[in-house]
Amino acid sequence: MRLGVLDVGSNTVHLLVVDAHNGAPSVPMATDKSVLRLMRYLTPEGAITKEGIHAVLAAVQNAADVAAKHHIDELLPFATSALREAKNGPELLARVEKETGVALQVLSGEDEARLTFLAVRRWYGWSAENILLFDIGGGSLEIAAGSGENPEVALSLPLGAGRSTIGFLHNDPPLPDQVRKLHDHAATLLTDAVSAFTALPTPDHVVGSSKAIRSLARLAGSTSDGFGSAGRLRLSRTELDNWVPRLARIPADARPALPGITADRTFQIVAGGIVLSEAMRAFQIDELEVSPWALREGIILRYLDRLG
Secondary structure, X not given: OEEEXXXXXXXXXXXXXXXXXXXXXXXXXXXXXXXXXXXXXXXXXXXXXHHHHHHHHHHHHHHHHHHHHOOOOXXXXXXXXXXXXXXXXXXXXXXXXXXXXXXXXXXXXXXXXXXXXXXXXXXXXXXXXXXXXXXXXXXXXEEEEEOOOOOOEEEEEOOOHHHHHHHHOOOOOOOHXXXXXXXXXXXXXXXXXXHHHOOOOOOOEEEEOOHXXXXXXXXXXXXXXXXXXXXXEEEEHHHHHHHXXXXXXXXXXXXXXXXXXXXXXXXXXXXXXXXXXXXXXXXOOOEEEEOOOOXXXXXXXXXXXXXX
């Protein structure tokens, strides 16, 4: 079965076309990505501007056209925090469906956490036992933990890399005081969140599963033995804390020269690093592993599971 997974996120509109079957990993066949950084298109009242609306419509239409060329059997379109929280989100969703034919499913933050956790669990398998997951998107940070496919605790915090950049890191490169204020803000929200997890067992694996975390791990992490020739990426808090201040001193347009930092993440990678550092500190995590599967894979797995 050929599926198209369309992710309308805070940073990108990303189409992934895969051949998927129950009981086997999906095989990527094509991908198409439009970089939007929707947080730039918010009014002070929290609505998406006309320019942002046109950018979303154009990106979704382009993705739908690409999907049609690959003769998919089913399109699985979803939207996350940017459209979920926008004051004119419902109107924009209706317009997207009317003008492009794509009916976006809006995921809650908890949905994002649970679906990403499902993907990570399937990737690691049952032998991984208790997993603690961090996933940093453009608009939110998802945290989930548990020993099954459905986490015992799953929550979402407004600490996405794009949101944090727009809210705190106003200069390029950011000023030291801006960096400090974001550290303090993230630490406060995360300290409150930790209490929801205190009754759970100590995790056997701590996993990060977003593009921002993968980028940081390629820059500052290491590779350990594992499945596949490349092994598994790992990222220590020590190395992360060594690199984030250095990244913060480099202008955004120069960061893609560094290993792992791509042009679509360069503006928000500092904020992503700060949030991840504070999350690891709040949960007393010294090192995490990086999963190649995340939300899009979770969407595919849930769809296949429902087909039986």
